[in-house]
Amino acid sequence: MLDLNEIAMFVQVVRYGSFAEAARHLGVPANTLSRRIQQLEARLDTRLMQRSTRKLTLTGAGQAFHARCAGAVDGLLDASHELQGGSQVPSGLVRVAATADFFEFFPMDWVAEFLARYPQVKLDFVLSDAKADLIAEQIDVAFRAGPLQDSAFVGRQLLGPRSDGLVASPAYLATHGVPLTLQALVQHDCISAPHPGGHATWRLSSPAGVMEEVQVSGRFSANTAQALRKAALAGLGIVLLPPTMARLDVQAGLLVPVLPGYQRKSQGMNVIYPSRRQLPLAVSTFIDTFKDKLHGQDGWPKPVPDLE
Structure with a gap:
């Protein structure tokens, strides 16, 4: 089997015109390059270049082999350089x-x-x-x-x-009033994921850090957070939402925090x-x-x- 390193060395020797010059660019001894090229020729069972004290001359087989290999070797080198350079620039x-x-x-x-x-x-x-x-x-x-x-x-x-919070639309609160206690949510339409019994249990941390729970119900439920958010925006009730989902709506006045001292760890x-x-x-x-x-x-x- 051919050694790809030897092929790359052969291409570089041809490019720089001598073993000495190629060795200087590659950082290896010239005699090592010469020995590796001889090993390549032995594997191919053909002479690739004629050596003299003045210059190197490619044989016909060497010219044909170089023409087939040079582009591939350059492509591999370019890919390597891009990866090494890319280590500093995301790409x-x-x-x-x-x-x-x-x-x-x-x-x-x-x-x-x-x-x-x-x-x-x-x-x-x-x-x-x-x-x-x-x-x-x-x-x-x-x-x-x-x-x-x-x-x-x-x-x-x-x-x-995160700490999910209760929110509702201003229109809903204007119509149904603002709950002042957690248990007051029982009297409100609350938007939640579907539950077989029709009631959801919300367990929230009070302003004093005490866990409290309340059973809530409503006329709308859905199994995605976005559907719950859109239902609240439409005035269908009070909902528990993460801040990443409700923040922009609260800032725009489309939703209003309800019982802001109560939160649910999510x-x-x-x-x-x-x-x-x-x-x-x-x-x-x-x-x-x-x-x-x-x-x-x-x-x-x-x-x-x-x-x-």
Whole structure:
């Protein structure tokens, strides 16, 4: 079997015109180069070059072999240089798996800013509520809520367990009033995930840090957070939402915090990726950028005064 290193050495000797010059550029002794070329000729069972004290001359076989190999060797060298240079500049494709409604509450402006800052990076988002198979789908990064369960992969926490809060639309509160105690929620329409008995139990931490619970019900339920948020915006009731999802609506006055002293600890968010070894710079930069963006985004804005 041919030794690819010997082929690369042969191409470099031809390029620089002598063993001495090629040896200087490659950082190996000239006699080592000469011996490796002789080994290549022995493997091929043909003479590739004529040696003299003045110069090297390619044989016909050497000319044909060089013509076939030079481009391939140069291509491999260029690829190597790009990877080595890319170690300082993020580049390449990053495939990201996330939920179908990811961009409903993660601003697209973050992506635009990232791509503007790193023009050699391409992002391919695979959005689905199904759990992505990182290996089969060639996923570089996946956003996952809750505790890490894929022990075969590497995970990093983006957001710790967050404090979900109660919100409702100003129109709903104007019609039904503002609850002043947790138990008052029993008299309100509350939006939650479907429950077989028609009632959901909300366990929240009180302003004093004591866990309290209340059974709530309503006329609308849904199994996605975005559907719950949109129902609250439509005035269908009071809902528990994470701050990352409700913040912009609260800031715009579309939703109002209710009983802001009560919070529910909810699952955090992590990113997972197949391996820590040789993680491409574009992938690690993407992860770090989104973590920085999310830093400080975990809290609720100051409560809005109760409606009259």
